[in-house]
Amino acid sequence: GQNIDQPTEMTATEGAIVQINCTYQTSGFNGLFWYQQHAGEAPTFLSYNVLDGLEEKGRFSSFLSRSKGYSYLLLKELQMKDSASYLCAVRDGDYKLSFGAGTTVTVRA
Amino acid sequence: IAGITQAPTSQILAAGRRMTLRCTQDMRHNAMYWYRQDLGLGLRLIHYSNTAGTTGKGEVPDGYSVSRANTDDFPLTLASAVPSQTSVYFCASSDSDSGGNEQFFGPGTRLTVL
Numbered sequence: 001g002q003n004i005d006q007p008t009e010m011t012a013t014e015g016a017i018v019q020i021n022c023t024y025q026t027s028g029f030n031g032l033f034w035y036q037q038h039a040g041e042a043p044t045f046l047s048y049n050v051l052d053g054l055e056e057k058g059r060f061s062s063f064l065s066r067s068k069g070y071s072y073l074l075l076k077e078l079q080m081k082d083s084a085s086y087l088c089a090v091r092d093g094d095y096k097l098s099f100g101a102g103t104t105v106t107v108r109a
Numbered sequence: 110i111a112g113i114t115q116a117p118t119s120q121i122l123a124a125g126r127r128m129t130l131r132c133t134q135d136m137r138h139n140a141m142y143w144y145r146q147d148l149g150l151g152l153r154l155i156h157y158s159n160t161a162g163t164t165g166k167g168e169v170p171d172g173y174s175v176s177r178a179n180t181d182d183f184p185l186t187l188a189s190a191v192p193s194q195t196s197v198y199f200c201a202s203s204d205s206d207s208g209g210n211e212q213f214f215g216p217g218t219r220l221t222v223l
Contacts, residue, residue, distance in 0.1 A: 033211060042199060043152070045211035087151065096167065097142075097212065101151040 002026050002098035006088050011106045012078055020073045020086050020103045028093025034062050034073045035087040037102065043087055047073070075105070083107045112136065115200050115215040122190050122222050130185045130218050132200030140203045141183040142167075142212065143175060145196040152199065158183055190222045 003025040012018040024032070031050040035043035049055055049064035049071060061074040075082055085102040092098065113134040122128050134141065139160045144152040144167075154167030158177040172194060174186045183202075187194055197219050201212040 042214035042216050044214070048211060089152075096154060096157065097152075098154070098168070099144075099152040101149055 004100035006100040006103045009104045022071045022088035030091040033089040037085045113215040119219040128187045132183045134202045138202035142201040143185045144199045
């Protein structure tokens with residue numbers, strides 16, 4: 001099984017940077033995903049890491065260290081529309097996703 | 110249809126009743142999934158299907174059943190609903206179980222069992 005931990009809540013100011021950490025313990029590893037979920041809506045895909053290092057996609061970057069069981073999602077130049085929950089998910093050896101409980105990010109003006 | 114759809118959007122159900130949540134995708138994805146999302150617990154996998162004709166159990170399968178008669182449809186059935194099955198249910202699909210292919214989620218069904 002999987003044990004995935006991420007902070008429950010974070011607050012940041014518009015224009016700032018926020019880093020959401022995710023730690024995991026797995027029985028197998030085949031990649032780590034980050035999803036964004038606005039209140040009352042479905043999760044949408046943000047990023048995927050399978051090798052160590054940083055993946056950059058516009059204002060969003062995701063980092064993975066497999067040896068440490070650690071990932072982070074970096075949100076730069078925060079905008080009000082970035083207020084949402086961010087879900088860390090690990091794909092195991094059977095290619096099934098296990099999700100963390102999510103981190104609710106609130107962006108303030 | 111564009112993407113993945115679910116029906117109904119929401120439902121209030123008496124305990125003991127049978128209920129089927131519908132999920133349809135038009136992306137020709139071979140893999141489909143059912144999750145439930147509860148406050149503080151995140152998304153938990155109920156059942157999955159890697160391809161038409163096959164299904165498997167996820168983390169929380171008890172009280173639920175699924176079928177995959179064709180590529181597009183993946184209904185989830187609660188044979189006899191209980192209040193603990195009150196949740197938001199998301200269906201998802203993906204092109205393949207390998208590589209970086211992400212799962213696409215439907216809009217969800219909000220189910221309340223009284």
